[in-house]
Amino acid sequence: GAVVSQHPSWVICKSGTSVKIECRSLDFQATTMFWYRQFPKQSLMLMATSNEGSKATYEQGVEKDKFLINHASLTLSTLTVTSAHPEDSSFYICSARGRDRGTNSPLHFGNGTRLTVT
Amino acid sequence: QQQVKQSPQSLIVQKGGISIINCAYENTAFDYFPWYQQFPGKGPALLIAIRPDVSEKKEGRFTISFNKSAKQFSLHIMDSQPGDSATYFCAASGSFGNEKLTFGTGTRLTIIP
Numbered sequence: 001g002a003v004v005s006q007h008p009s010w011v012i013c014k015s016g017t018s019v020k021i022e023c024r025s026l027d028f029q030a031t032t033m034f035w036y037r038q039f040p041k042q043s044l045m046l047m048a049t050s051n052e053g054s055k056a057t058y059e060q061g062v063e064k065d066k067f068l069i070n071h072a073s074l075t076l077s078t079l080t081v082t083s084a085h086p087e088d089s090s091f092y093i094c095s096a097r098g099r100d101r102g103t104n105s106p107l108h109f110g111n112g113t114r115l116t117v118t
Numbered sequence: 119q120q121q122v123k124q125s126p127q128s129l130i131v132q133k134g135g136i137s138i139i140n141c142a143y144e145n146t147a148f149d150y151f152p153w154y155q156q157f158p159g160k161g162p163a164l165l166i167a168i169r170p171d172v173s174e175k176k177e178g179r180f181t182i183s184f185n186k187s188a189k190q191f192s193l194h195i196m197d198s199q200p201g202d203s204a205t206y207f208c209a210a211s212g213s214f215g216n217e218k219l220t221f222g223t224g225t226r227l228t229i230i231p
Contacts, residue, residue, distance in 0.1 A: 004161075006161070034218060034219075041224075041226070042223075042224070043207060043221045043222065043223045043224050044162070044207070044221045046218055046219075049218055093161045093162070095161075097216075106152065106164050106167065106215065107152075107164070107215075107219060108164075109154075109161035109162045109163065110161050111159075111160050111161045112159070112160065112161045114159070
């Protein structure tokens, strides 16, 4: 089955530093990747949609200069949290959809990255 | 109009019982309705999905019931097991799943022995 690998699984960083999270599709080419943020006991909130080779589309209220998304290849998207602050602490999850998929293309999710900013 | 409302927020079911989680949507353009299972510290995993041209879909112990006129769909877990204890999210999307997903608020299911 389709596998999405997310790295790191957890990271602790100091306030003011930047953190990069990688999302890789291991056995399929992902034309579209989505980045979500999830607070404890809450639902997944879509942050942005990333298409290979083009700029990401951010959801309303998400700061594009703070959450930098790069989708440079069909198997890799990265999310960089710049100048992180404690309020950025959260569980970040990526998902990917393959190319040339027919209808009902399922989204495959990574296992998430737990970010803690101290 | 983009909301997907999910209930209950939490559910406790005895082992062997039937777990039922309900969702309702507003956007009539939605035409793909998946259910995801999430364990603590993990990403969601697709359980089962349905399109509105059928009223029911069954995969093993998991069944989706869909009511297009009421804009509601539900997940039934038959013979619930302790290993089913997790958080379940319904979701909806347009273009047969090729658009972004809108998630429900989640249901924390606990199966007790």
